Amino acid sequence: MADGRGTIRRRAGLRLWLAGGWLALLALAAILAPWIAPADPLAQDLLGGRLPPIWVRGADPQYLLGTDSLGRDVLSRILWGARIALIVAALAGTATALIGATLGLLAGFLRGWVDLLISRLIDIWMAFPPVLFSILLIAVTGPGLGPIILAIVVIDWTRFARVVRAEAMAQGAMDYVASARVAGRGRIGTMLREILPNVVPTIVVLLTLEMGISVIVEAILSFVNLSISTDQPTWGGMIAEGRTSIHQAWWVLVFPLIALFLTVLSFSQLGEGLKDRFDPVLR
Amino acid sequence: MRLIRQILLRMLTTAVTLIGVAVIVFVVIRVVPGNPIAMMLPPGATDEDVLRLTALYGLDKSLPQQFLIWAGGVLHGDFGTSITSRQPVLALVLDRLPATLELSIMALVIAVLIGGVVALTGTRSRDSGIEAAIDIGNGIALSIPDFLWGLILILLFGVLLPVFNISGRITPSLPLNFVTNFYLFESILRGRPDLWLDLISHMFLPSLALAIPLSAIIGQVLKQSLKETMHLDYVTLSRTKGYGENHVILREALPNAILPTLTLVGVQFTFLIGGTVIIERLFSYEGLGNLAIDAVINRDLPLIQGIVILFAVIFTAVNLVVDLLYAVLNPRLRHG
């Protein structure tokens, strides 16, 4: 047994490092985009449209990863796109976590009619097709960073609420909570001082996973042309463009897709890795 | 008695859920800035025309009034009229539903097949390198959503190795004299391989994209459940009777390991159906999801409303079927 656990922990450790490494690199690239991007991500070069990446014949060495149909530099657009991806991940993830976890905590700890109400709301939400719902919301609010974050919070708060509610219920049933109550602590005090610290690891794991989901949702919205305004480079927007010219210029789709893939994978592996770390059975 | 009460309770919560969905969509889409009526009229239309049409669609009444009128219609099977195509919403939606159902069911079948094989292989070679490899594969398949799998599949099997179609539901030049809109089922029943092969060539990649995450979940959960079952006494007893590993896994462990997997697959299948929206867009597949996105972009309020409600109905129906299946498969519930 000891060996098996060692292997799992070593593997989890490697996974954490790889995922964290990619995300750190990405964050750095996003921050430094204005300085390290070789070209203006919006600058069009009508004579240099659909130039392949430099290792393919017919490339222009000025454009490392080639250009799209309007002659914009793919590498620069990916670097600038990382900014939006990460901003959305951080803001939308955190906002969703705050709202979802609060509702879940209230439902799971207070029980009674609060729980009834929130549980019913969760049921209703689970009956919505999430992608369609987010598209609908953006269509209503109009594109922009704020609306995207709002849409993500609105469609995804149940992820946190469901899990935190269940955890809070389980914790609430334990002896230490009863003894805290006996010791004269109020309901809200007990919730914040006794229950919350115990569900924080779960929230952190979910938050990490939610960041990956946010990146995807943003890409999906960009893909259907409903994200941030069109003059900002986003990975989803690049993918939408790449999809239409897939037979003429594969690189326009492939590079942002790789960036998106690695980022989403990293967030989820980070989350899973953290889950293993927090799980007392594996520790 | 207990059963009847449970069924009633179930119907009640289902009704509350559906009404809740209807109310929320109703409110959300009526906050839309900009007048959808103005958009559908030709440029030379007068204000009077706009008012007349607004009244025709009932958009001049108060929100609760509008909702009651709409809900009254729904009870009579009338979901209103699409603003863009001016056809009954119900007809439009039912027209597209079969395409989406076929896609979802094909995805489910693929997911169960892949997930089942993965779980059984993993159980057979448990605690070995093969199982570790399966775990890593499952982990990756699980963390990448269907949208990205769709793009990857388009690149791999649409461009790099163009063996499948990546756009549409069927080649339009084929003789399309279908009676129903269940093209795939119909062409299989009628024994028309020319048609169903073409359909599958179009549906394979989008359904695989939908299936991959679910197959990983099935693979993971079923494998775990099987592994736990393999330690139980009745499995060991069956080994002493002379049975080999395959028989023990399939006949003794699997039936008992499936139950815990089933509930989870039910919930995940509703996620899969939700995923058809973007996957249909990605593969230009003419189903409900594609229709929905068009409806949102065109601000076709009655149509959006109808489609969202239909999705909600499908989701609740799937959950109901799963609960029934659970009861049927569980001997403890079946025989008092």
Added chain:
Amino acid sequence: MSFLTIRNLSAELKGHGVPLLRRVSLQVAAGEVRGLVGESGAGKSMIGKAILGILPRAVAITGGEILLDGVDLLQLPPAQRRRRIGASAALIPQDPLTALNPSRRIGGQITDRLVDILGWQRARAEARARELLAEVQIAEPERVLRSYPHELSGGMRQRILIASAFAAEPRLIVADEPTTALDVTVQKQILKLIQAMQARHGTALLFVTHDLGVVSKVCQKLSVLYAGMVVEDTEVRPFFAGPKHAYSAALLAATPKYTDPAASLQPVPEAVIEAVRREVADADRRAGHG
């Protein structure tokens, strides 16, 4: 010639080299009942599992032989070994609540071996199952055969498991503490039933138990196990008159007597444990050199 002969059987925990069985030898002649006693963790169940080919994956056999009807099971290819065990041996498990598959009807769980492994006609197997249920004194055999395990009581299920064990007329049955999981009231009945079935069918029986009192009633031969080593192998009657090994004697002293249950409950003395530990270590050393 004994039906079951185990010679110098050794087993250890894979990858750790922790010995679980130390050159165990024992024999069960046809129609004979041998008790296997020892403290918890001594390796009693491990021996039964080794015979029946159901050792945990983490346990490896490192030496010795298990002869069933003169054929060394350890030398057979896996598929052949399984069939041989299935056809000539059977297990009566400890816990009737977990030993029946909850999603299969009782009938199928009794007849499966007959049909699948021994190639009987289904009708014949079903007739046999009815006959067996009558033998283990189950009323309404038809109804019981169609039932699922959760519809039956623990005692009932243990009767079914006994019937199932005798179904293929095995020459050897391993019973691993077959009554410990049952109500005290049912325990005696089940014990009587096993005894009666064993006598009627003339089956060799390896009876694993904690309870020397039971051994004195059921068994003719006895093996005492400590730390995976057989410290005494003897006939039952002389054993109760005066065990040869100090550890066996202590074990016997630790067994409650019906006449005075409280007084006789004394733990095995430290000194005896020390002595037997030294003995085990000596044996290990000898085996290591030899």
